[in-house]
Amino acid sequence: MTKIPVAIVGATGIAGQQVLSALADHPMFEVAALAASERSAGRNFEQAITDSQSGMLRWYVGGEPPTEALALEIQDARSLRLDGVKLVFAAVESEAARELEPLYARHLPTVSTARPYRMEPDVPLVIPGVNLDHLAIIGEQRKRRGWKGYIATLPNCTATGLAITLKALEQSFGVDAVVVTTMQGISGAGRDLPALDIVENIIPYIPREEERVAIETRKILGRIGEGAIADLPIKISATCTRASVLAGHTESVAVSLKQPATIEQAIEALEAYGRDFTSLGLPTSPRHMITVHRNPMRPQPRLDRDTENGMTTSVGRIRPDEVMPNGIKYLLVSHNAAMGAGRGAVLLAEYLVHAGLVST
Numbered sequence: 001m002t003k004i005p006v007a008i009v010g011a012t013g014i015a016g017q018q019v020l021s022a023l024a025d026h027p028m029f030e031v032a033a034l035a036a037s038e039r040s041a042g043r044n045f046e047q048a049i050t051d052s053q054s055g056m057l058r059w060y061v062g063g064e065p066p067t068e069a070l071a072l073e074i075q076d077a078r079s080l081r082l083d084g085v086k087l088v089f090a091a092v093e094s095e096a097a098r099e100l101e102p103l104y105a106r107h108l109p110t111v112s113t114a115r116p117y118r119m120e121p122d123v124p125l126v127i128p129g130v131n132l133d134h135l136a137i138i139g140e141q142r143k144r145r146g147w148k149g150y151i152a153t154l155p156n157c158t159a160t161g162l163a164i165t166l167k168a169l170e171q172s173f174g175v176d177a178v179v180v181t182t183m184q185g186i187s188g189a190g191r192d193l194p195a196l197d198i199v200e201n202i203i204p205y206i207p208r209e210e211e212r213v214a215i216e217t218r219k220i221l222g223r224i225g226e227g228a229i230a231d232l233p234i235k236i237s238a239t240c241t242r243a244s245v246l247a248g249h250t251e252s253v254a255v256s257l258k259q260p261a262t263i264e265q266a267i268e269a270l271e272a273y274g275r276d277f278t279s280l281g282l283p284t285s286p287r288h289m290i291t292v293h294r295n296p297m298r299p300q301p302r303l304d305r306d307t308e309n310g311m312t313t314s315v316g317r318i319r320p321d322e323v324m325p326n327g328i329k330y331l332l333v334s335h336n337a338a339m340g341a342g343r344g345a346v347l348l349a350e351y352l353v354h355a356g357l358v359s360t
């Protein structure tokens, strides 16, 4: 198969580096262009991620950066040359994304990890394996905006593991209400969180995160109708904190189900979830959307975030909740920058190709 040339915008950042790493030796895609801010433009990738004072490589994925990427020139994202490119991965800071993504989407499919367009009614907010049917809204987006391409977004990384597990429960038992408390990894905040604030600490507030988790999760779990997505009307109460953990978001979740379920039935629903999707065998797909642990000492971010390359959601401590009607509760760990951002974006792009939504 001839590989599909793609561009990565925000290649120097945490999410962009995950895209770059997932595309090393990729069977479907080849990296044709890299871009970032004007601070990095004109340098090659290696120079752009080398700290000018210490000489340290600011590479945030495990192992070494792909050798073939080191010499690639970083272009200015505003004037990125799209000739020959068939799809854009956009993984840039939010304000920049608002301006940049339409420049690409006018011409090409653009898979975004950023926030600005997630809640637009004609933009799909998708988790591979959860709500790919929402991609049908792309036709409406193209028509409304007169674009040849489109924007397809991934959610806030805190919503990812939550929505995956809720979808599994919703389709088996129905979900009425959710209380979630998060302990989020540092890398979810990008490269620049000051170390002295977070080491040996818990930051009790992440601005606007709790509202986003609620509204994005309702949209992801919603139903696609005629040219619109109707939110799933569930009550969600979120408390989001930042913990002294490098990567991986840990979330304590209590769910009020519509129909009662035993713990064994809940485990069965979680373990069986997503087989239709994983059996497609897409190159970056996890083998299991959800991995259930019986050992009460799991999941832990350090032990479980990288399971299946950070693409599975690890769940454990599944037990009854006696406060909520038909209540069950559990802990989950989900890799914020892998399934929650860069690798999730690559998986979504693989599905877009599979579904004929990328011209090859």
Ligand SMILES: NC(=O)c1ccc[n+]([C@@H]2O[C@H](COP(=O)([O-])OP(=O)(O)OC[C@H]3O[C@@H](n4cnc5c(N)ncnc54)[C@H](OP(=O)(O)O)[C@@H]3O)[C@@H](O)[C@H]2O)c1
Pocket (backbone or CB within 6 Å): 009, 010, 011, 012, 013, 014, 015, 016, 035, 036, 037, 038, 039, 040, 041, 077, 078, 091, 092, 093, 094, 096, 097, 113, 114, 115, 155, 156, 157, 187, 188, 189, 190, 191, 192, 336, 337, 340, 341
């Ligand atoms: N980190 C995660 O786990 C995660 C999870 C889900 C979603 N996201 C979202 O993904 C996006 C990237 O996050 P990140 O964590 O990778 O951030 P990051 O590590 O801080 O990297 C930011 C990237 O954006 C680029 N950028 C900043 N301002 C720009 C501008 N004006 N024009 C063009 N490029 C610009 C940076 O380029 P320079 O190197 O040139 O500054 C860098 O490549 C954000 O929208 C974030 O909310 C992140």
